[in-house]
Amino acid sequence: MKNLILLFLALGCAMSSRAAIHTETVEYKQGDATLEGFLAYDDSISSKRPGVLVVHQWLGLTDYEKRRATMLAQLGYVAFCADIYGKDSRPKNVQEAGALAGKYKSDRQLLRARVNAGLDVLEKNPLVDTSRVAAIGYCFGGTTVIELARSGADLNGVVSFHGGLDSPTPADGKNIKCKVLALAGADDPFQKPDDLTAFESEMRDNKVDWQIVFYGGAVHAFTQPDPGFVNAGAKYNEKADKRSWEAMKSFFAEIFQ
Amino acid sequence: MKNLILLFLALGCAMSSRAAIHTETVEYKQGDATLEGFLAYDDSISSKRPGVLVVHQWLGLTDYEKRRATMLAQLGYVAFCADIYGKDSRPKNVQEAGALAGKYKSDRQLLRARVNAGLDVLEKNPLVDTSRVAAIGYCFGGTTVIELARSGADLNGVVSFHGGLDSPTPADGKNIKCKVLALAGADDPFQKPDDLTAFESEMRDNKVDWQIVFYGGAVHAFTQPDPGFVNAGAKYNEKADKRSWEAMKSFFAEIFQ
Numbered sequence: 103m104k105n106l107i108l109l110f111l112a113l114g115c116a117m118s119s120r121a122a123i124h125t126e127t128v129e130y131k132q133g134d135a136t137l138e139g140f141l142a143y144d145d146s147i148s149s150k151r152p153g154v155l156v157v158h159q160w161l162g163l164t165d166y167e168k169r170r171a172t173m174l175a176q177l178g179y180v181a182f183c184a185d186i187y188g189k190d191s192r193p194k195n196v197q198e199a200g201a202l203a204g205k206y207k208s209d210r211q212l213l214r215a216r217v218n219a220g221l222d223v224l225e226k227n228p229l230v231d232t233s234r235v236a237a238i239g240y241c242f243g244g245t246t247v248i249e250l251a252r253s254g255a256d257l258n259g260v261v262s263f264h265g266g267l268d269s270p271t272p273a274d275g276k277n278i279k280c281k282v283l284a285l286a287g288a289d290d291p292f293q294k295p296d297d298l299t300a301f302e303s304e305m306r307d308n309k310v311d312w313q314i315v316f317y318g319g320a321v322h323a324f325t326q327p328d329p330g331f332v333n334a335g336a337k338y339n340e341k342a343d344k345r346s347w348e349a350m351k352s353f354f355a356e357i358f359q
Numbered sequence: 360m361k362n363l364i365l366l367f368l369a370l371g372c373a374m375s376s377r378a379a380i381h382t383e384t385v386e387y388k389q390g391d392a393t394l395e396g397f398l399a400y401d402d403s404i405s406s407k408r409p410g411v412l413v414v415h416q417w418l419g420l421t422d423y424e425k426r427r428a429t430m431l432a433q434l435g436y437v438a439f440c441a442d443i444y445g446k447d448s449r450p451k452n453v454q455e456a457g458a459l460a461g462k463y464k465s466d467r468q469l470l471r472a473r474v475n476a477g478l479d480v481l482e483k484n485p486l487v488d489t490s491r492v493a494a495i496g497y498c499f500g501g502t503t504v505i506e507l508a509r510s511g512a513d514l515n516g517v518v519s520f521h522g523g524l525d526s527p528t529p530a531d532g533k534n535i536k537c538k539v540l541a542l543a544g545a546d547d548p549f550q551k552p553d554d555l556t557a558f559e560s561e562m563r564d565n566k567v568d569w570q571i572v573f574y575g576g577a578v579h580a581f582t583q584p585d586p587g588f589v590n591a592g593a594k595y596n597e598k599a600d601k602r603s604w605e606a607m608k609s610f611f612a613e614i615f616q
Contacts, residue, residue, distance in 0.1 A: 288569075288570075302545065305575050312545075314545070316573075318539075318562050318563065318568065319566070345609075349606075349609070352605050
């Protein structure tokens with residue numbers, strides 16, 4: 103039986119690799135704010151499947167996150183990129199990005215409301231099996247998906263790629279119902295030792311199912327090949343990028359069983 | 360072409376799952392010492408394949424390591440369990456185990472000689488593709504495989520499962536040629552923070568390709584289901600066991616490409 107399943111899986115892969123990935127821009131609301139997300143799925147599959155929310159870096163929703171959503175769609179998931187900042191708030195430079203990210207990081211209730219609005223859009227998609235949903239995020243988005251977990255969202259898991267793990271309200275760890283996977287650069291200068299210790303305590307104290315991986319030689323933004331991201335503490339690292347993607351896939355294989 | 364490969368892989372799995380795993384005890388020498396290891400491979404495959412050395416816990420070579428070797432053989436590898444202590448040195452209780460493990464941990468040159476003797480046996484096996492070799496170890500064996508790397512052994516990678524990561528000679532990190540993956544319990548009381556910090560510095564200073572994974576909720580010996588191992592700081596953790604095995608498989612997929 104197991105072998106038969108493997109055979110069907112291989113045939114399934116053969117079919118899906120010929121399929122087109124459907125993508126579309128989706129406008130939605132949170133309170134009075136108008137947000138503009140991005141949906142991607144394989145339209146050759148008609149059955150319900152797991153859904154994955156993707157949360158953007160500090161520069162807002164860019165082609166980077168859209169590429170990740172497309173990669174997730176190619177893996178057979180419905181992927182939806184949330185827009186935290188709003189349709190009319192696309193930072194044009196790192197100064198604007200820093201100001202916007204800072205605004206949401208210092209207003210966690212608003213951040214939670216915005217990311218939950220994105221999750222709602224994903225879960226209302228008729229292709230999504232709402233019993234199998236996860237969220238991933240990069241940098242600012244890596245912070246945001248853990249905040250989503252802290253909001254008590256009913257998910258199977260969250261994956262934070264080089265995200266800040268700090269919390270102004272660590273007691274909210276008690277709300278976390280889902281599994282947490284943090285993927286971090288071992289040499290990330292933005293990952294403060296005190297924040298790491300506090301995060302570990304938060305997870306431990308609240309008996310969260312959590313894991314953290316440190317990639318040696320990797321600094322901040324290790325999955326981001328855009329040379330515009332390179333600075334003293336941030337640089338693309340191909341090995342850590344590939345390894346972290348594999349770690350996410352392995353995590354999904356477990357939580358979407 | 361890719362799809363054809365997937366199809367053949369599925370058919371290959373279907374065939375190999377019917378195959379018998381050949382196992383045998385192998386006597387070998389290191390200096391004057393007589394050692395007794397354990398070999399496992401799938402004898403339905405005739406071609407050369409990657410080899411994996413397995414290094415035992417402080418209790419010496421037991422059925423536990425033999426089971427891991429058999430699991431590795433089922434994955435298509437030639438697996439060989441090294442015997443560090445010697446044929447006539449099988450600890451009968453934890454006191455004897457502690458004394459033996461302590462002896463080798465305080466004589467790293469002897470430990471390196473013993474583990475390299477096991478590696479030699481593996482690499483001389485005609486079924487092993489000597490360009491694709493790794494070592495894994497548990498607890499004491501997890502320390503030993505990193506010591507093997509520090510000896511300058513020509514391997515693709517080592518995987519340490521809940522092993523002590525300390526080194527009396529951190530400068531030997533310069534000899535490490537292979538990739539290092541450490542899999543650790545986030546709550547392992549035997550994993551001293553200072554040892555962790557020193558290990559990270561050793562890896563970093565010597566530009567080793569290294570990674571470490573911490574499993575939340577896992578203490579020492581998290582892969583060991585034998586209730587005899589349970590104590591204040593050691594306990595089996597099924598989730599961390601399965602996740603660490605998957606992490607090893609993913610690492611092998613990368614290093615044995």
